Structures are given as structure tokens and as C-alpha cells.
Amino acid sequence: xxxxxxxxxxxxxxxxxxxxxxxxxxxxxxxxxxxxxxxxxxxxxxxxxxxxxxxxxxxxxxxxxxxxxxxxxxxxxxxxxxxxxxxxxxxxxxxxxxxxxxxxxxxxxxxxxxxxxxxxxxxxxxxxxxxxxxxxxxxxxxxxxxxxxxxxxxxxxxxxxxxxxxxxxxxxxxxxxxxxxxxxxxxxxxxxxxxxxxxxxxxxxxxxxxxxxxxxxxxxxxxxxxxxxxxxxxxxxxxxxxxxxxxxxxxxxxxxxxxxxxxxxxxxxxxxxxxxxxxxxxxxxxxxxxxxxxxxxxxxxxxxxxxxxxxxxxxxxxxxxxxxxxxxxxxxxxxxxxxxxxxxxxxxxxxxxxxxxxxxxxxxxxxxxxxxxxxxxxxxxxxxxxxxxxxxxxxxxxxxxxxxxxxxxxxxxxxxxxxxxxxxxxxxxxxxxxxxxxxxxxxxxxxxxxxxxxxxxxxxxxxxxxxxxxxxxxxxxxxxxxxxxxxxxxxxxxxxxxxxxxxxxxxxxxxxxxxxxxxxxxxxxxxxxxxx
Ligand code: PA5
Numbered sequence: 001x002x003x004x005x006x007x008x009x010x011x012x013x014x015x016x017x018x019x020x021x022x023x024x025x026x027x028x029x030x031x032x033x034x035x036x037x038x039x040x041x042x043x044x045x046x047x048x049x050x051x052x053x054x055x056x057x058x059x060x061x062x063x064x065x066x067x068x069x070x071x072x073x074x075x076x077x078x079x080x081x082x083x084x085x086x087x088x089x090x091x092x093x094x095x096x097x098x099x100x101x102x103x104x105x106x107x108x109x110x111x112x113x114x115x116x117x118x119x120x121x122x123x124x125x126x127x128x129x130x131x132x133x134x135x136x137x138x139x140x141x142x143x144x145x146x147x148x149x150x151x152x153x154x155x156x157x158x159x160x161x162x163x164x165x166x167x168x169x170x171x172x173x174x175x176x177x178x179x180x181x182x183x184x185x186x187x188x189x190x191x192x193x194x195x196x197x198x199x200x201x202x203x204x205x206x207x208x209x210x211x212x213x214x215x216x217x218x219x220x221x222x223x224x225x226x227x228x229x230x231x232x233x234x235x236x237x238x239x240x241x242x243x244x245x246x247x248x249x250x251x252x253x254x255x256x257x258x259x260x261x262x263x264x265x266x267x268x269x270x271x272x273x274x275x276x277x278x279x280x281x282x283x284x285x286x287x288x289x290x291x292x293x294x295x296x297x298x299x300x301x302x303x304x305x306x307x308x309x310x311x312x313x314x315x316x317x318x319x320x321x322x323x324x325x326x327x328x329x330x331x332x333x334x335x336x337x338x339x340x341x342x343x344x345x346x347x348x349x350x351x352x353x354x355x356x357x358x359x360x361x362x363x364x365x366x367x368x369x370x371x372x373x374x375x376x377x378x379x380x381x382x383x384x385x386x387x388x389x390x391x392x393x394x395x396x397x398x399x400x401x402x403x404x405x406x407x408x409x410x411x412x413x414x415x416x417x418x419x420x421x422x423x424x425x426x427x428x429x430x431x432x433x434x435x436x437x438x439x440x441x442x443x444x445x446x447x448x449x450x451x452x453x454x455x456x457x458x459x460x461x462x463x464x465x466x467x468x469x470x471x472x473x474x475x476x477x478x479x480x481x482x483x484x485x486x487x488x489x490x491x492x493x494x495x496x497x498x499x500x501x502x503x504x505x506x507x508x509x510x511x512x513x514x515x516x517x518x519x520x521x522x523x524x525x526x527x528x529x530x531x532x
Contacts, residue, residue, distance in 0.1 A: 001032045002409055019282055022268050022427045023418040026282050030402065031367065031411045033292040038278065041288055041442075048287065048441035049276040055437065056274075057081060062238070062448035063332070069448050070236035071433060074244040075267040075426070085236070092232060093259075096246055099209075099229055100253035103173065104144050108228065111170035111202050118145040118254050119165065121189040122177035122247070124320060124453070125239025126211075127151040129429070130177075130251040132317035133243065136310045136425050137257045144256030145173070150189035158192045169200050173254065175209045177247050179233040181216020184460070190218075211246045238448050240321045241433050244426070258422040265426025273434045282415075283431055287438035289413055293367040294341055296443055298326070303359065304345030306371035307398040310420045314371065315345035318432055325436045325447035332444050339443050345369075349397035356401060360408050368405060368412040371428075372398055375419035466491060467503050474515060474530040481518050481527035497524075504528045 003011060011029035018025040055061040058081030061069040073080040073089060080086040099108070106114040120130055127149055134147050148161050165172055174193055178186045194204040210222035211231045222230050231246035242248065244266055249259045273283040294300045302322065304315040327340030346354070348370070359366065376391025384390050402412055415431075417424045440447035469491035474482060482490075484504065488497040501523050508517040508528055520526040 002406070003032065008406075017279065017282070017285070019272050022265070022272055023424060024269075024282065024427055024431070025416045026285055027414040027416070028285060028289055030406050031289050031292060031413060033289070037292055038288070041291065044291075044442050045278055045284055045288060045438070046276070048284070048438040051441045052274075052434070052437055062446060064446055064449045064451070065235075067448070068236040069238065069241075070234070071238065071241035071244065072270055074237065075263040075430070076270060085234075088232065088234070092246055093249065093263075096231055096250045097253055097259065100144075100250070100256075103254060104256065110172065110207055113171060115145060115171050115173045117165055117168055117172040118147045118251060119150065119161070119172055119174040119193060120147060120177065120251050121150045121174060121186055121193060122211075123151050123183060123185045124324075125242055126177040126179060126183070126186065126247055128240070128313075128317045128320050129243030129248045132313040133248055133252055133257070133262070133425055134255060135313045136420055137252070137422060138255060142256070145254050147251060147255055150193065151185075153185040153188045155192070158189060162193065162196050169197060169207075170202055172207060173209065173228070174204070174207055175211060175250060175254075176218060176222075177211040177233075178216070178218050179213055179237075179239050179242065179247075181210075181212040181218030181220075184457070187218070190221075209250070211250060239450075240324055241448075243429055252422075261422035262426040262429075265421075265423035265428075266430035267426075268423075269427040269430035270434070273431065283434035284438055286413070286431070286435035287442060289367075290341060290435070290439050291442050293411065298339060298341040299365075301342040301344065301366040303366045303368045304343060304371070305348045305351060305368055305398075305401075306345070306373075307348040307394050308371070308373045308420060309347060311371055311373070312347040314428065315343070315347070318345075319343040321432055322436055324450050324453065326440060326443070326445060327452065328445040329452075330445075332446055337443070337445065339445050341439075348401065349394060352397060352401060359410060360404055364408075364410060366410070368402075368410065370398055370402060370412055370414040372414055372416040373418075373420055374416065463499065463503065466496065466499065467507070470500060470503055471507070471513070471515075471530075474528060478530045479532045481529040483525070483527045484523060487528065501526070 008029055012027065015028040016025065055069050056072050056079060058068050060066055070080065073085065077086045077089040080089060102108045103115050109115065120127065131149055148164055150158050150161055176186060176190045197204040197207060205225040205227050208227040209229045210218050210227055211233055212218040213233050213235065219230060231250055233242065233245060233247060237245050244263060252262060253259045273281050275281045278284045278288060290302065304318055306312065306314055322341055322343045329336060329338055331337045376389065381389035381391055402414065405412060436447055470487055473487060473490045484497050484501045485494055487504065488494050488500040507513045507515045514531045516529050516531055518527045518529065
């Protein structure tokens with residue numbers, strides 16, 4: 001089904017909605033749903049509105065982990081279900097703003113003067129939000145601190161980031177962010193950064209701040225070593241919805257961004273998206289369109305296309321928010337559902353020279369979400385053609401791509417914001433957080449746990465244990481080459497041979513381990529030896 005231009009204009013008038021208080025509009029006209037679809041979904045979306053209202057009141061909306069889900073309270077502490085929670089939110093906000101102020105004023109300094117750089121160490125929900133916001137709001141000449149991230153346990157990746165700081169380590173404040181305080185990638189990033197500080201004769205503790213759950217391993221390290229400051233993460237805030245807690249607000253405040261506007265944008269969006277009416281609720285509109293597009297089973301991928309460099313990382317941020325929240329094996333009633341929506345994207349018009357060819361002509365297995373920004377730049381633009389600016393081209397490419405996709409039966413949603421600002425970034429965060437919550441209710445999954453992530457963490461620790469046994473075994477057999485099967489049988493059993501092979505390949509490829517490979521004609525014929 002495809003509508004003619006005349007019909008599209010009719011649909012546009014019906015399904016284009018402006019939300020002036022948050023400077024946002026949404027156009028659903030190029031999604032080919034029918035009125036009957038909307039009528040049919042009324043009971044479901046009403047249920048989703050009720051579930052959300054309960055969640056905001058403090059219901060245990062994350063039943064597996066027996067937790068409340070309170071990210072909406074972060075921007076409206078008055079809504080918190082207890083006076084203690086409200087106080088904690090307000091005190092944390094005041095204290096992180098005060099800390100940032102003291103750093104900017106030079107009252108808290110690095111080893112040799114005021115801080116100039118910020119190193120954020122975290123992963124997943126403890127990095128993607130801060131990265132998205134930093135990219136959206138930073139300016140090389142006005143930011144108070146220049147930010148870098150360690151968001152992986154890749155040694156070379158860390159070397160590159162730390163080399164970028166170079167001789168300015170003494171002017172670098174590090175924030176280590178981990179809700180659980182036990183995530184290995186983050187722990188490793190912290191240890192690697194600490195080693196570099198110590199090598200430079202600097203105290204890491206005097207440059208380090210922790211954002212973590214009270215009493216976590218990270219918290220204990222920060223207390224024991226006397227770090228500069230500790231900020232709390234609470235069990236009622238999930239990692240991927242933590243951008244407006246200290247996780248995101250502390251880095252933002254240190255960079256000099258207006259955190260009050262970020263919070264105000266989210267709060268204003270929450271007010272709109274609390275309305276129990278599809279027509280007046282942009283998050284409900286998104287959730288219903290996701291349901292329509294993918295038939296409620298995620299049958300179509302969501303392609304995020306912001307036409308703005310500053311919003312480039314929203315695609316990665318939403319990929320986590322949506323896929324980690326909705327990608328679930330079991331529903332709330334423990335039935336196997338294997339739900340989710342695949343999300344990917346980058347930015348326009350850059351993507352027009354990459355994968356949009358396939359979107360228009362290849363597999364029709366997606367729907368696009370365009371994010372349009374009206375304001376081109378803070379100053380005036382020069383003409384690049386008579387009466388045409390670069391920004392006109394950017395806008396033209398967005399409109400053109402939208403049309404070209406629709407002509408070929410590819411559907412899209414368009415979200416428009418006035419400009420990229422702390423307020424609008426807060427709006428976008430809140431808009432999608434609630435859309436995810438509504439959609440989770442529509443498909444009856446728990447959006448607030450992540451058993452798959454935990455499973456990956458456990459599997460990795462088993463591998464590291466196995467590696468320890470392999471190294472011990474090869475050390476005992478020092479000088480004597482051992483085949484993969486011999487090693488596997490000694491440390492576990494033959495069924496682990498492939499894993500043993502992969503571990504030994506990695507060990508022998510890194511000379512500091514002292515493990516050497518003796519080539520063979522097949523993996524079974526290869527042997528490894530710890531040098532004498
Ligand atoms: O959203 C989530 O819950 C996860 O992506 C976590 O943020 C991620 O695993 C990092 O966890 P932590 O903050 O405990 O280090």
C-alpha cells in the first residue's frame with residue numbers, strides 16, 4: 001500500500017503533530033497504518049499508559065530484579081515515591097553542580113593547576129549517554145573541559161586515548177562510572193589509567209571521581225584510596241536510562257553544559273508524554289508506529305537518520321536503549337517471545353553515500369526515523385549557490401531521501417526539533433525513554449533488566465578462568481610443547497579444545513606472556529610452549 005501525493009497531504013494534516021512546549025513535531029503520515037489499526041490498539045495503549053503511571057508512582061516495574069524504575073524522578077524529584085529518594089536526587093544534583101563549579105573556579109585542581117581535560121571511564125549505559133550528550137553539545141573553544149572516553153578493554157584503544165592526553169595528565173580529572181562497580185571493562189580502564197598516572201609520578205586518587213552504587217567494589221576502591229569525590233548511582237535507575245543521573249550530569253556539568261536545561265527539556269517532555277492520548281503524546285505515537293511497522297514482533301529494523309552531525313551518536317545511544325530494553329527472550333509471563341527491534345543508523349546526508357542505496361532499492365525490512373533540525377548553525381550561512389546555503393542542501397537531502405524512500409514503498413517517521421541545545425537533547429532522551437517503556441508494555445516484556453548482558457559477562461569470566469588454568473599448566477610444563485587437546489584435557493576436557501586453541505592463539509600472539517606457538521598443519525597439530 002502506498003498513498004498518492006494528494007492523499008499524503010491529507011494524511012500529513014491528520015498525522016503531523018506539533019508540541020510547541022518542547023519545540024518538537026512528529027510526522028507519521030509516511031507510515032501506512034490505517035485508522036482501524038489505531039482503533040484496534042486502543043486497549044493496548046491504554047494498558048501501557050496505566051502501567052507507566054504505576055511505574056512513575058514507584059511500582060516494582062522491574063519484577064525480575066525486584067526494583068522500582070525511577071529515571072523519571074531524576075528530572076522531577078517531587079514525583080519520587082519517598083522523601084529520602086527525593087532528597088538524594090536533589091542533594092546529588094546540587095553537589096555535582098557545586099563540584100563542577102569548584103573545578104571550573106580552580107578551587108579543586110590537578111597536580112599542576114586547573115583541570116583542562118576530562119577522562120570518562122565506563123561502558124554501555126555508563127558511557128553511551130555521556131558520549132551522545134558530549135557530541136551533541138560540545139564546542140572546542142567554549143567547553144570548560146575537553147572530554148575523552150575509555151569505553152572498552154581494548155589495550156590499543158586505551159593507549160590511543162591516553163596518548164591524546166599526553167603530557168596533560170596532571171590537568172586531567174577522571175570519572176569512573178559503573179552502577180554495579182564490578183564491570184571488568186571499566187575496572188580495566190581504571191587500572192590502565194591509574195598505571196599511566198603513576199608512571200608519570202602522579203596520584204590517580206587525586207584526579208579520580210567515582211559514580212557508582214554505594215558499597216560496590218568501585219566504591220570501596222574510591223574510599224580506600226581517598227579519591228576526590230564519590231557520587232551515587234541508585235538501584236532504581238537502570239544503566240541505559242541513567243543519562244540524567246550523576247552518570248550523565250556530572251560529565252555534562254564538568255564540560256560546562258547547562259544541566260538545568262537538559263533536565264528541563266526532559267521534564268517538559270515527560271509532561272507531554274504523560275498524557276493518556278495517542279494524538280497528544282509523541283512517545284505513544286512512536287511506540288505505536290514501532291508496533292505497526294514490525295507487526296509487534298520487530299519484523300522491521302529501525303533506521304535512525306539524524307540530519308545533523310551533532311546528533312550522530314543518537315543512533316548508537318538509541319541502539320542500546322531500544323535493543324537492550326526490548327530485546328528479550330521471555331515476556332513478563334515467562335513465555336518465550338524472542339522480542340526486539342534492531343536499530344542502526346548514523347547521520348544524513350553522509351549515509352546517502354553509504355547504505356541508503358540498499359534502503360531504497362534492496363530488502364524492504366526497515367522503517368526510517370528521520371531527525372530534522374530546523375536551525376542550521378548559530379551564525380549566518382554563506383550562499384554556496386545563489387540564495388542557497390549548505391544547510392539548505394542538508395534539508396533538501398533529508399526531504400529528498402524521505403520522498404525517494406516513500407516512492408519505493410519504504411515508510412518513515414520524521415521528528416523535527418528547532419535546534420540542538422541542552423533543552424532539546426533532554427527532550428529527545430525523555431521522548432525515547434518513554435517510547436521504549438510504552439512499547440515494552442505493548443509487547444509485554446520487562447524493559448528494565450538485561451539478562452543477556454549478564455550472561456555475556458558470566459561467559460567471559462569463565463574464559464578468563466580457563467586462561468589462568470592454561471597458563472598454569474604451560475608453566476608447569478615449561479619448555480615442553482603441548483597440543484591443544486593435551487592442554488584441553490589437562491585443564492578441562494576435550495570438548496573445550498576450540499576455546500583452548502583460541503586462548504592459546506591470543507596468548508602466543510602477545511610476547512609478554514612468554515608463550516610460543518609451534519606451527520602445525522591443522523589446529524590439532526599446533527602446539528604451545530612456555531619459554532624456559
Ligand atoms: O544498561 C545497562 O544496564 C548496561 O548497559 C550497563 O550500563 C553496562 O553493562 C555497564 O554496567 P555498569 O554501569 O554496572 O558498569
